[in-house]
Amino acid sequence: MNTKQKGNMPSKMGCVQTVQQLRTCTSVHKKQCGVMVWLFGGAVVNLGSAENYDRFYKPIQSLKFTGMFCMSERGHGTNVRGIETSAHYDASAQEFVINTPTPDAAKIFIGNALGGAYAAVFAQLYIDGKSKGPHCFIVPIRTEDGVCPGVQVQDMGMKEGLNGVDNGILSFDHVRIPRENLLSKYANVTASGQYETTIPSDGARFNITIAALVATRVALCFQAIGPTKLGLEIAIKYALQRRQFGNTGDGSEQLIMDYQTHQMRLMPKLATVLATTFATRYACQLLNDDVCGKVPLHQDRQMQALVAGLKAYTTWEAIDTLQICRECCGGQGFMEVNRLASLKRDADVFVTFEGDNTVLLQQVAKDLLAQYSSQFGGSKLKAVIHTLSANIKAKLQSGLKMLRNQNVTSIDYVLNALEFKQDLLLRNLAARLMNKVSSKREDPLSAWNDCLDHVSALSLAYVHQISLKKFVEAVKRCPEKDDKAVLNQFCLLYAMHLLYGERAWLLEQRYMTPVESKLIRDTYISLCRCTREHALSVVNAFCHPDNCVKAPIAGVVTTCDQWAYYPKSTQAKL
Amino acid sequence: MNTKQKGNMPSKMGCVQTVQQLRTCTSVHKKQCGVMVWLFGGAVVNLGSAENYDRFYKPIQSLKFTGMFCMSERGHGTNVRGIETSAHYDASAQEFVINTPTPDAAKIFIGNALGGAYAAVFAQLYIDGKSKGPHCFIVPIRTEDGVCPGVQVQDMGMKEGLNGVDNGILSFDHVRIPRENLLSKYANVTASGQYETTIPSDGARFNITIAALVATRVALCFQAIGPTKLGLEIAIKYALQRRQFGNTGDGSEQLIMDYQTHQMRLMPKLATVLATTFATRYACQLLNDDVCGKVPLHQDRQMQALVAGLKAYTTWEAIDTLQICRECCGGQGFMEVNRLASLKRDADVFVTFEGDNTVLLQQVAKDLLAQYSSQFGGSKLKAVIHTLSANIKAKLQSGLKMLRNQNVTSIDYVLNALEFKQDLLLRNLAARLMNKVSSKREDPLSAWNDCLDHVSALSLAYVHQISLKKFVEAVKRCPEKDDKAVLNQFCLLYAMHLLYGERAWLLEQRYMTPVESKLIRDTYISLCRCTREHALSVVNAFCHPDNCVKAPIAGVVTTCDQWAYYPKSTQAKL
Numbered sequence A, B: 001m002n003t004k005q006k007g008n009m010p011s012k013m014g015c016v017q018t019v020q021q022l023r024t025c026t027s028v029h030k031k032q033c034g035v036m037v038w039l040f041g042g043a044v045v046n047l048g049s050a051e052n053y054d055r056f057y058k059p060i061q062s063l064k065f066t067g068m069f070c071m072s073e074r075g076h077g078t079n080v081r082g083i084e085t086s087a088h089y090d091a092s093a094q095e096f097v098i099n100t101p102t103p104d105a106a107k108i109f110i111g112n113a114l115g116g117a118y119a120a121v122f123a124q125l126y127i128d129g130k131s132k133g134p135h136c137f138i139v140p141i142r143t144e145d146g147v148c149p150g151v152q153v154q155d156m157g158m159k160e161g162l163n164g165v166d167n168g169i170l171s172f173d174h175v176r177i178p179r180e181n182l183l184s185k186y187a188n189v190t191a192s193g194q195y196e197t198t199i200p201s202d203g204a205r206f207n208i209t210i211a212a213l214v215a216t217r218v219a220l221c222f223q224a225i226g227p228t229k230l231g232l233e234i235a236i237k238y239a240l241q242r243r244q245f246g247n248t249g250d251g252s253e254q255l256i257m258d259y260q261t262h263q264m265r266l267m268p269k270l271a272t273v274l275a276t277t278f279a280t281r282y283a284c285q286l287l288n289d290d291v292c293g294k295v296p297l298h299q300d301r302q303m304q305a306l307v308a309g310l311k312a313y314t315t316w317e318a319i320d321t322l323q324i325c326r327e328c329c330g331g332q333g334f335m336e337v338n339r340l341a342s343l344k345r346d347a348d349v350f351v352t353f354e355g356d357n358t359v360l361l362q363q364v365a366k367d368l369l370a371q372y373s374s375q376f377g378g379s380k381l382k383a384v385i386h387t388l389s390a391n392i393k394a395k396l397q398s399g400l401k402m403l404r405n406q407n408v409t410s411i412d413y414v415l416n417a418l419e420f421k422q423d424l425l426l427r428n429l430a431a432r433l434m435n436k437v438s439s440k441r442e443d444p445l446s447a448w449n450d451c452l453d454h455v456s457a458l459s460l461a462y463v464h465q466i467s468l469k470k471f472v473e474a475v476k477r478c479p480e481k482d483d484k485a486v487l488n489q490f491c492l493l494y495a496m497h498l499l500y501g502e503r504a505w506l507l508e509q510r511y512m513t514p515v516e517s518k519l520i521r522d523t524y525i526s527l528c529r530c531t532r533e534h535a536l537s538v539v540n541a542f543c544h545p546d547n548c549v550k551a552p553i554a555g556v557v558t559t560c561d562q563w564a565y566y567p568k569s570t571q572a573k574l
């Protein structure tokens, strides 16, 4: 199989490509680069003026210094808007004074903290004693003489993974920086202390600040997909060598890859990582279009929802898949030399940083709701929803009749089912919220909180649906006939995997019948068996060089740990 | 809450009690003791004669030497029966010759390998050139002068967790041991080389050998439950301190424990660990009854099924729960000082060793099938199944009518639903297998393989059902009124958690209606909210001393890592 999908790769996204190439080296290097290029660099690119760019981005590109990204505080992680670090302007000196007013305001978990030269520090900008919300400032942390005066740095010790990146705590005791160190694309302070901005609303300005993370999140998706693929390659190559129990007729035992449970553990995960790859490439393309088309990232709500959802989906899939790979390799999977343990450890935090997954799913739903209500114009929403919720069942059910004639094991059926789920959940969510807030006069936040399970289900349905769509498109585009056939089988498996997971909800909605549900299970299981035949060619098509795979159980000989090599003879013919 | 359930603890199970007490120290100590007392010691107790016991168990009890347990080989892990290490009897010297004939026969992953004095080595016993199957021999590995002649030991390096236990590879080059070192409760070799056994069937004898692991597996359940409880205590205490987003009216943000998603992540896990605790205590009681009543372990198939199922259930729950706890603590959960990472790492291998979970679920199903067919007498099984499968739907459905009047959110309904699932899956499995093997003449192993998904579902339904039953009994027994009310709420949550997980299958079987299914979801969510109020009293009732909890985010101050302490002030009033 020869899946060079490079044609998909937007040429301008050099950084994303770098991350894709880096994805199979140790996560630590990726993360160090990530902090520097994506986080620090991304802040400068997205929030900085042309002068900011020249002063702070260009040197980073040529690795002249190490950057840090100081957003999280002890008291405020996911809730960035609540940060307490302060920036007061001193007009007499034309300087900002950066300060950590409380222990909870200390910048925590900061990557490269033990060695970085400059930090992009998010702080509440105070003008005339009133906060204008979080703004981003470049603060020098270290010179050749050591840590700058007023800055305190503390090591945070060992972590579950990514220990090659030093994370630390930074705090500032009235540290002075030049006025020009405010990243001033959207807001600036004049020499005399006047606040000027092109975005008058505090909320909108905050959203722009946060939109700076969008590109980083796309990169993180690839960072999550990388180890997932590696883990699958290791587990699948081992499963195609390792025999246990049974008798295949020639006296040898059965390959563990031939056990139904093993196929059901690994094949859907392999299909899923293909789906998330195509979906992330799509997000990359959109990002590129925006960047090249000069559409400000924060205005593209569709992309915000997509990227937030994909970040949650790919990172949760990464840790789930790697865990399954570990278990599928039995005792060997537990040995460091076989890589799975460290891949797991390093990937684990992906679900937490650059947007906690649980909170990101809320972001997705909010963006979907915003798109939805913008169709009607905000104020009319209530009436519209009212009508809609009365009609929706009937409408959707008349649509249903049509679907009845569709084969439940076809991809179109699955796409329709997922769309149905997303639509119904979205409309019902809007209706539930309106009812709680408008009719019952509940507090909006507590109304939202009461719907969180609903919210997560909606967001996942959305991202599953996009992923399947992008998989289908990738199959269509595939130029080689044999590859296309294989890819199509995996696409069908992915579809059945999603449908199998949704069957409770779809049965509940009477969207599918019990008989259909059983048929889906049978199809799902048999697709796991059929795709197993192509598992090796797919993982080989990932084109990981041996020195990236490195695991003896995947047939890569190491010079140390000779005991670990499996099988015992020379480089495996698989 | 004051849940002293000591009354449940069978007094004769001293070792299990020790493990329970050890369960909150580091897993490494438990595992070292586990290998020594449970594995090595268990082999001697279960397979040894009175003389074996005096020579090899008594000194272990007083920690006179360190034992090892050498069952797994490079080529055969889960499939113990396939091991290749050989034991030939040399009548002239009255010695056994223990040998590693191939690289695949090397004993691998052996705990305490780098320091242990004696090993319980499983080897094929050859009499007149024919193997009598695996038997267990005590082989001296080290004296004060170092490793014994003919024995080779190799370190296996770093592992994901449990690095305090040295795992290594042992191989034997015609190592000679006295005849008396065969553990000879069930089979012996006379001085002249005659094989004598009370169990003529090779298969039955092998089952006895393996039954030696039953007690260890019960201990392992407790070892898995220990860190699960610790993890929940840490995550719940943090969630009751940590605020993020929102506004509770007094200006402070909302406790993360008050988010619906947070409740749904943690509360069902807390309910589940209570359920598995009660179920494991029950297994412990059965084990005690057998041991005291002198029922040979291998004859009690019900207990074998229970213990195999519980081992799989508790260990998978452990890693799943710890992962959730890690994620629920955000970035803090990733820091080593907060313990969750190391708890996860050490617990991870529990799903693999002492019986791989996926394979154990097959064991459960086999034991259930054996019990089931023994009701009818083996040979008549076919006819019976035939009749049954014709009648079963009708029968069960008439039973169903009765249930229709039951409240779907009652525990009785759930118990009935789980029993229905187990019964139907069991009978259908028997029928499917009979059909494949007898009518279609398929190879039995491949027929079995085709049913593995069915098999796993059956086994899990069985262990869920027992766990719920034992939880219900524990509630009934609870002497204090307030405790009983709290426990009852968690029991109901556990029931809804199981039912919610089974709803796809139950809808498929038309056992429940879509309307009922929605009601179950609502009840489930609202129980997560109600039990949240008692979460703290439940984790406090685990009675973990502070020096076992140790995590700063759980409110335990540490002398090092002062930065980590959360909240910032003095010892938390929770």
Ligand SMILES: Cc1cc2nc3c(=O)[nH]c(=O)nc-3n(C[C@H](O)[C@H](O)[C@H](O)COP(=O)(O)OP(=O)(O)OC[C@H]3O[C@@H](n4cnc5c(N)ncnc54)[C@H](O)[C@@H]3O)c2cc1C
Residues within 6 Å of the ligand: A035, A069, A070, A071, A072, A076, A077, A078, A079, A108, A109, A110, A111, A159, A162, A167, A349, A352, A353, A354, A355, A356, A357, A358, A359, B242, B243, B244, B245, B256, B259, B261, B262, B327, B328, B329, B330, B331, B332, B334
């Ligand atoms: C290894 C590592 C490297 C990092 N590097 C950097 C860096 O370089 N720069 C930087 O600025 N930061 C960095 N961070 C910080 C990281 O971004 C934060 O940990 C992350 O934003 C989560 O914040 P928190 O840890 O405060 O968790 P919290 O926000 O306190 O969340 C804790 C839990 O509460 C839940 N929760 C919170 N709010 C809600 C809600 N509204 N609804 C439902 N559930 C909710 C979350 O799901 C989570 O499970 C790093 C963290 C780690 C671990």
Ligand SMILES: Cc1cc2nc3c(=O)[nH]c(=O)nc-3n(C[C@H](O)[C@H](O)[C@H](O)COP(=O)(O)OP(=O)(O)OC[C@H]3O[C@@H](n4cnc5c(N)ncnc54)[C@H](O)[C@@H]3O)c2cc1C
Residues within 6 Å of the ligand: A242, A243, A244, A245, A256, A259, A261, A262, A327, A328, A329, A330, A331, A332, A334, B035, B069, B070, B071, B072, B076, B077, B078, B079, B108, B109, B110, B111, B159, B162, B167, B349, B352, B353, B354, B355, B356, B357, B358, B359
């Ligand atoms: C830290 C550690 C400590 C250990 N300590 C000891 C010790 O002290 N003494 C000792 O004797 N051993 C020890 N072991 C070995 C342990 O018991 C084995 O790893 C375990 O039995 C699994 O065997 P395996 O690794 O060969 O996996 P395999 O049996 O090769 O299994 C690999 C995968 O194949 C799957 N599989 C295998 N057979 C089937 C089937 N029939 N159907 C479906 N799926 C199947 C499994 O689910 C698993 O995912 C230890 C292992 C570790 C990691």
